[in-house]
Amino acid sequence: MKNLPTPHDLASGRALLARPLLPLARLAGFLYLTGPFERIAELLGELPDPIEIGGVLYPQPAALLQPYLAILQEFEQFKHPTARSYRIIDESGNELPSMEAIDLWCSHHLLVQELEVINSLLCAPCGCTLCCTGPAAEMGQVFFEIPLHAAECQWFPLAAMDTEASRATTPYQEPPLRRGDLPFYETAPALYHWQGGWSLILPRNAACPHLEPTGRCRIYPHRPEVCRRPQIFSYVLEALPAAQANEVTTYQARRSLLAVWDCPYVQVLQESIAAFAAACELTPVFRQNKA
Ligand code: SF4
Ligand code: SF4
Incomplete structure (x- = not known):
């Protein structure tokens, strides 16, 4: 791995970690619920400027929350139930009772969106391609999996395996799925339709076909969802598999922030990430993924 980035390299992402939006969003939710506002948008228009919470200054708070309006509108459930x-x-x-459930749902989705911005700012200066390559020779794993939505497969000009055998297993099940005469992970990178959905499999020493020699992603504006959200994750909620079609989504409350230790900026910013989690009233969990 290359040298770790310095905190200075990570300044723009670090500035956003130091100003988490969730405390501001929760204040807005409280003011909406206790005030005369019919809609959240009206409340945003009435917010004082600036607002200070726990020693953190939020200039132009309405503008900061505007990109999250669709999420915050979930608070309107209390005045206009659907x-x-x-x-x-x-x-x-x-x-969980409605009040807690709505707060957690908003918290989770706001964090997902906010962390996409923060992770992108932090990843760019690192010059790292760990998320876009298969395991190095010295690693214990023999492949890495990049889960994809079905519609995202179109961006990858690779062979695809979508057979009864692939759809009946997972990448981690023994014996491994065979592609030709070999276990799938001993063949070239390819797309697979597993029991749980699609993924791109990167065997040892392979790279995503969109990784340029410069380390940049060729399809950056269209990169899959999973590529947009490493390596600090919202783990406020965990979606559980649906028992039946048409069932409402069930989430388990986790109230955590997950950071993957393999990532260079996570290693450099451990304290900032822990402080961000504390400000959001979440438990920080640091985890090694690849070894
Ligand atoms: S699509 Fe882009 S970001 Fe995702 S693994 Fe490939 S090169 Fe990396
Ligand atoms: S491990 Fe971190 S720095 Fe490296 S590519 Fe993934 S998100 Fe970027």
């Missing part, structure tokens, strides 16, 4: 498309359970399987 059927909710999700339910949230605690660790014992009990459904």
